[in-house]
Amino acid sequence: MRKFFVLLAITLLSGMLFTACATNVISATQPTLVFETTSEPSDVVTIDPPATTNSPSVEPSATEEIEVCSVNRIQAEPVYDGELLQRFDTNDSFVVLTIDDGYWDDVMNQMLDLLKEHNATATFFLLGKPFAENFSDQTVQRIINEGHDLAYHAYVHPAVEAAEKMTKEEWQEDYRLWEDALRSKLGDALFEKGFAPYARVPYGPWTYDYLTFASDNGLVPVYWSADNHAFEENRTPLKNGGIIILHATPEDVSVLKTLLEQDWKVISLSEAMADSCN
Template sequence: MRVWALPLALLALVGCVTQSVPRRHQVRAPVVPSRPAVIDPVVLAKWLVSMQSGWPRSRKFDCARLKCVALTFDDGPGEFTGKLLDVLSKRDVRATFFVIGQMVAADKGGHTVRRIVNDGHEIGNHSWSHPALAGLSHEELKHQLKHTENIVQKLTGVRMRVMRPPYGSTDDEVAAETRREGLAQILWNVDTLDWRDRVPKTVAKRAGDAKPGSIVLLHDIHRTTVDAVPSMLDTLGKKGYTFVTVSELYGKTPAPGRTYTER
């Protein structure tokens, strides 16, 4: 059954049950004009999106026993993100995308960021304009996080629970602000250096050196990185790795304010 048909089916079922109850007495009750049910179209639209996307997808992995690895992609969404999502979808692989607010705003209609969510990937905050967060004023730091949070939630209905500080730049103030915003700081322990070395074979090889529990740093704004992903998945897959999101790697949503680099 299509999701949009579910409310209609429920109403029809209620009608059938009501008609099937025998009338014990033919007592005429005063006629009271009934008011039609009023459904907020915004609430209905968000409900339908959540039903269709199934967010968050419920997948349970025991990464204390399995060989798990979390692939993470920064700085998007960009012009190559759609191709990457196609590759991941065909392989039934989930990843974590740390998005930049300005890039989300530039994505017409938010199509790509909504697809990230609908495809079951985890989405995280990577600031509004990618500055080094350590050393920013409290007001600017809050703006960088909150502005991105607001636009992603408006477009997808998802409240992000993880973030990645650009350049890995963090300090006590960043930790305090992310704790207030309910965001865990996710760093990495495998850096593919794909922003510097635009060679798919090199990027895939570095990612292939991941160990159980690794968080791998990649960038979906580079075509060469996206081209490296199939080989990367083949290499890690042959080694028996299970591909998970960051939250799945830990078996729960990471704690706000805390910094994570690997399991």
């Protein structure tokens, strides 16, 4: 309890609080009660949400511990074209990083190293079969434990002609195979922790069948507003709130490096949607 009173005193005096997200230090606009934690690491403090703010949605109670990631979340409005998420409207200086495919364990680790070094997160639209067969357990655990999203791309990457012709039943079956592969590789707990309800059709043929399949499964289809050419002259540039698509390929490791050296905060879809503590 001593720790509790020390923490309380510090918090009331300074008006500052530390978040459960180990990498972020945030400013609170008002004093906030700090509860003693017993099971968390010593640098993690579990707090009650400020009484007058809208976030988060969990109701406080006497016994419940509530994890608050930030009281100063990214302020961004998702922009859709029909059902397709295209980008975010925002005044905040951030971009959303999405990385598709993923065949090589070493390339994935190079990208994860860069993301970690720059305190950035990404949404990985992964392939089920190569993920299950080619990636070490250590690599797949890193993806989740370092705060990235796992989202649906395909079990095995179809050719564009095949993707265009797939029925919603075939997408449903592909999604089942993908989820089975990821669950068996990650285990249920890590799968649940990392899974984010986003989908990107390979090559982008957003057919009626695909969109119906996505909607039936609560998956948000995600397009992009810039690609791996964004930093070249006369190409579509990346802007605040943009969604960039890269691929987990050797060629895009250097593009990722270029992106991370820009001034933007680079975040995952879940983080931009403010439904995650990543």
